[in-house]
Amino acid sequence: MRRSLAALALGAVLATIPTTVALADPAHVPGGPCIQDNQNVSLSSVANYADVVAGLDQIERTSNGLVSVGSAGQSGEGRELLYATVGTGPDVFWLQARIHGNELHSTEAALAILKHLASGAPDARLIRDNLTVVVIPMYNTDGAEANIRQSTTPLRIDLNRDWENFAQPESRAFWQLFTQVRPTYALDLHHMGQAPIVAGTDDLNQFQIGARSIDPSRMTAAQWATNRAMAMVSLEALDQFGPVNYARYPIIDITNAVISRMIMGGTAPLGETPVAHIVDGAIFYEVRSVGQKSNGQLENLFRIPTMAVLVAAADGSLAGQDISGFDALPFAVQRPCGV
Numbered sequence: 001m002r003r004s005l006a007a008l009a010l011g012a013v014l015a016t017i018p019t020t021v022a023l024a025d026p027a028h029v030p031g032g033p034c035i036q037d038n039q040n041v042s043l044s045s046v047a048n049y050a051d052v053v054a055g056l057d058q059i060e061r062t063s064n065g066l067v068s069v070g071s072a073g074q075s076g077e078g079r080e081l082l083y084a085t086v087g088t089g090p091d092v093f094w095l096q097a098r099i100h101g102n103e104l105h106s107t108e109a110a111l112a113i114l115k116h117l118a119s120g121a122p123d124a125r126l127i128r129d130n131l132t133v134v135v136i137p138m139y140n141t142d143g144a145e146a147n148i149r150q151s152t153t154p155l156r157i158d159l160n161r162d163w164e165n166f167a168q169p170e171s172r173a174f175w176q177l178f179t180q181v182r183p184t185y186a187l188d189l190h191h192m193g194q195a196p197i198v199a200g201t202d203d204l205n206q207f208q209i210g211a212r213s214i215d216p217s218r219m220t221a222a223q224w225a226t227n228r229a230m231a232m233v234s235l236e237a238l239d240q241f242g243p244v245n246y247a248r249y250p251i252i253d254i255t256n257a258v259i260s261r262m263i264m265g266g267t268a269p270l271g272e273t274p275v276a277h278i279v280d281g282a283i284f285y286e287v288r289s290v291g292q293k294s295n296g297q298l299e300n301l302f303r304i305p306t307m308a309v310l311v312a313a314a315d316g317s318l319a320g321q322d323i324s325g326f327d328a329l330p331f332a333v334q335r336p337c338g339v
Contacts, residue, residue: 046295047107049079049145052138055111056084063118066128073173076153079141081173085181086117089130093313094183094279095306096136096174099160099190099258101143101150105287105295106189109302110137116307123311130314134181140170160188161254163261166269178262179275185230185313186259186282189302196247196332203245205332207301209234210249210284213260218253223263226281229321230309234285235329237308241300247332249286259284 047055060069063086071080095113097106114135117124127133138144140159142152150156151168162171188210196205211231216224238244254260259282261267268274287301312318 046104047111047138049138049141052082052107052111052141053080056082056114056137059084059111059115059118066118067114072177073169075141075170076151076168077142077145079145081136081141081170082138083134083136083177084114085132085134086114087128087130087132089128089132089314091131091184091313092181093131093133093310094136094178094181094186094262094282095133095189096139096186096258097189097302098137098144099139099188100158101140101145102147103149103189103191104144105191105298106302107137107144108295109189109299109306110135112299112303113306113310117310123307127310127314131310132181133310134177134183136174139174142170160258161256163258164256164267166267172269174258175269175272179277182275182277183262184280185226185309186262186279187230187306187309188259188282188284189306190284190286192286192288192332195335197335198245198247199330199333201245201330204288205247206244206288207238207246207305208249208286208332209246209329210286211326212249213252213254213257213282213284214263215253218255219263223279223281225323226318227283228323228326229312229318230281230283231329232321232323232326233308233312233318234283234305237305238301241304244301246329248329249284250331250334 056069060067067084067086069082069084071082073081075081095110097110098104114137117127117133140151143150146152150158151170155167157168159168159170162168163175166172166175192205192208196208197203198205209231211227219227235246238246255264262279262282265276265278266274285302285305287298309318312321
């Protein structure tokens with residue numbers, strides 16, 4: 001995308017935010033920063049939309065043609081919905097970050113991963129040869145600028161609950177991209193809410209693995225096996241990184257989330273025809289909260305397992321991954337912030 005990306009950051013048309021509020025989320029406590037009432041939060045070190053535009057432009061310009069940047073469409077406020085593509089392999093890997101605008105550090109991690117994939121490192125070359133990776137560093141551009149979970153206009157709605165109704169322009173745009181690239185795998189990067197601990201311990205949970213956004217009965221047996229394999233590869237990578245307290249995400253069955261519908265198929269925006277394509281596997285990560293003094297650590301908790309899954313998908317080892325230990329993984333136990 002060689003027109004000036006920097007101009008896109010300045011050219012967004014800002015609209016008035018309506019007062020309409022979407023219906024409440026499901027009963028489970030969703031992800032999001034665990035911020036206490038007396039916590040001083042500074043966003044000065046967190047990537048905003050202009051940083052994403054500049055970062056993608058820099059990566060594309062210095063990649064020697066390995067990375068191309070495009071726009072899936074425009075947000076409710078007129079911002080370009082940017083994504084990058086790297087690699088020429090037959091299997092497409094969809095990596096999305098910051099679908100919830102106040103889940104901050106996944107954006108930096110996605111940009112760091114993209115930059116590495118454009119490098120001469122052996123693992124980067126392996127991935128490029130065997131996968132085509134589509135990276136969306138800021139799915140919810142308007143919510144990110146407002147530092148809120150939802151989109152801002154025309155409705156204030158959770159974009160990760162909008163792949164059945166497709167009320168938002170962001171949802172329609174990225175669905176169109178999905179139908180074009182038809183990914184084999186998908187990974188969704190989040191922060192976690194509250195202050196969960198690992199069940200049976202007093203250890204503060206730092207990383208939650210979500211291998212099932214929907215009940216396994218809604219998946220094929222192969223999808224459920226692939227999801228567990230992606231999860232186990234992720235956790236083994238974190239074990240090699242160092243002591244990390246991780247747990248399984250609580251049991252949920254949410255059909256209108258993005259990766260849920262990538263697994264199930266069967267929906268489309270009004271006037272469009274649903275495509276038959278479904279992914280082989282799709283999981284999500286939730287990383288512990290926001291801490292301005294530990295940005296690098298938070299980024300690593302996204303970057304290290306993501307790279308491990310990309311390598312496993314690229315070299316074929318994902319299919320042979322041992323998943324026998326998945327059922328023994330502890331769950332997280334939710335606690336309010338400050339407890």
